[in-house]
Amino acid sequence: MNVTINNLNVEAQPGQTILDVAKENDIHIPTLCHLNLHDTKVVNQVATCRVCMVEIEGRRNLMPACSTRVSDGMVIKTNTPRAVKSRRTIVELLLSNHPKDCLVCERNQNCELQALAAELGVRDVEYKGKRSRHDKDTSSYSLIRDPEKCVLCRRCETMCNKVQTVGVYSAVHRGFDTVMGTAFDEPILDTVCTFCGQCVSVCPTGALTQVDNTSEVWKAINDPDKFVIVQTAPAVRVALGEEFGVEAGTSVTGKMVAALKLMGFDKVCDTDFAADLTIMEEATEFIDRLKNGGKLPILTSCCPAWVKFIEHQFPDLLDIPSTCKSPHEMFGAIAKTYLAEKLDIDPKKIVVVSVMPCLAKKYEAIRPELSNKEIQNVDFVITTRELARMIREAGLTFNALDDDDFDDMLGESTGASVIFGTTGGVVEAAVRTAASWLEGKDIEKFDWTELRGLDGIRVATVPIAGVDVKIAIAHGLGNARKIFERIRAGEEFHIIEVMACPGGCIGGGGQPYYLEHDTSVLRKRAEALYAEDKEKAIRLSHKNPQIIKLYEEFLGDPGGHKAHALLHTKYVRRDN
Amino acid sequence: MNENDKQLAELDSYIDSFDTKKGKLIVSLHKAQDIYGYLSVDIQKHIAKRLGIPASKVYGVVTFYSFFNTTPKGKYSIDVCMGTACFVRGSADVLEEFKSQLKIDVGGTTEDGLFSLDSIRCVGACGLAPVVSVNGKVHGRVTRADVSKILDDYKSKEATA
Structure with a gap:
């Protein structure tokens, strides 16, 4: 069919919205509530904000471009005085009910409402009236809800309910009092929230933001009595550059390390090292369960958001997750024991800071069972975004920094650990080591392409030492739910990998914001991780010389007594 | 069977009588309010579980319609x-x-x-x-x-x- 937009005759497909057709033809229509999550095939199309109103010939009223489907011969005008005026009025009305503390807002210069006001050239808000008043919810360790900044776009609800199937948010109360709230207005800490932070990723304003831990980290760095060790997750290095205008998918590991050293951390280490350690324990546990008739499938346990998800939603399946702590927690446990001994430092003086792509890790770090002798394994977690801000605060010109290397101890890692940052990576790393051990010789197949990609659920059967090992991978909690339901229904798998965030950690709730959740950004971040894996001399976790040394000097055997005490954890049944 | 159990059994048998649980939230809330006179947090949670929908959704609907009340009515x-x-x-x-x-x-x-x-x-x-x-x-x-x-x-x- 053909439609006319702004005097331009263009082709359109039945079922397309005016916004879809406009985009295809490089015609810009401002939007606010609209969000198209392409790969998950979920669209937030509630048309609540009315910013995208356009004029259609023959219709009395303006229509929202995001949710009005085109019809043959439709004549659309996006920039008539009436449409522009209406758009501006809508934004002014939104602003009239919005706090004006932009200068000190977490989302300053990174806010869709602010950008829209700038784009439309709003200079004054003539509507003065009552403003809705709501308390901030600062109950959680991961995210802050400030409903006064909410524009009721419902993106968080769509993300939480439809994509993640967690269902924390709903519009509650009515009319002027409407707020995106929780069940019974409970503080978010007391809800089924997994703290995955995907709601924060899609929030257009400062209504949902991360808990900021940067000042605590600066304080520790500047405390002469503290020995501050920082570790960085694999997914951080392929996204941090975006905060400094570098193209998505550029690995900035060397510059990141240089920045961390200049910021004053006493040691700059790599969570990748601990990912290799995780594989040692997890592959051992898998082989033990496989050979000795233990519970299968085994479920990878690196992601704290799905851990909380299963604790709430599938408490009957708590015996399937691996008991391994997540890599950064293992790192903390080793840093405050083995490294403390080596460096002759009192563990109480050691502060472990994790730079993570994740908001749930902030909450994970305070879980009481993730400690050793009443000392938490990890003290502070900051996100990729927070690290970028600290780098700016420190006055460093990031792009001009010379590459530097991680510190020697707990800094060396293999290609297997790098790919932990993307969906499918943990299970691929585990399979590399488990296959080598089961077959009695190191495998030569490194690239398990059947486990890669961004399909929400992937199932593959790989022959290992005469066993057809059935592997399932899910990313996004909605997909995880489907897999858990299949397990509950009796379908048999050997290994399952679940990551709460779409794309795995590269799409984590603490990563740089990216426009429209365009998954090409995720693909580029994933490709950068696989490229880094390929370049590594060692691509099997159990061949990491520092890991071998750690077991020889300190831990004993993988899965042994000491390893269990330090590197394994337990799960908790929670209400749903 | 005490009074509480009887009330809950009545509500559950009502909810279980549906062929599908889709779109049955409002009628279930009506029934619960008929039985109890109001919709307590526990009852809202119970209905959410029984219908397989998030408690936040139930609360959203209860707070939207002024007909539903969440405190016990007087005699x-x-x-x-x-x-x-x-x-x-x-x-x-x-x-x-x-x-x-x-x-x-x-x-x-x-x-x-x-x-x-x-x-x-x-x-x-x-x-x-x-x-x-x-x-x-x-x-x-x-x-x-x-x-x-x-x-x-x-x-x-x-x-x-």
């Missing part, structure tokens, strides 16, 4: 009609009088559990406007001055019971 439930006819004939004053005499707000219940107060829309007795209904019994042409008499009637009924 005598007073509904003041705020429909157009009653309103123009002074029902707002009558409502204010009830509020001040009972010392509760609309939607509230007195501490002794005897009275609760709500505003409703047209009961179809506009000829008697303004109208107040107590447990379904309609009092017509109510004035501010009648309020204490209505309350006293129910109080004395209670005292002799």
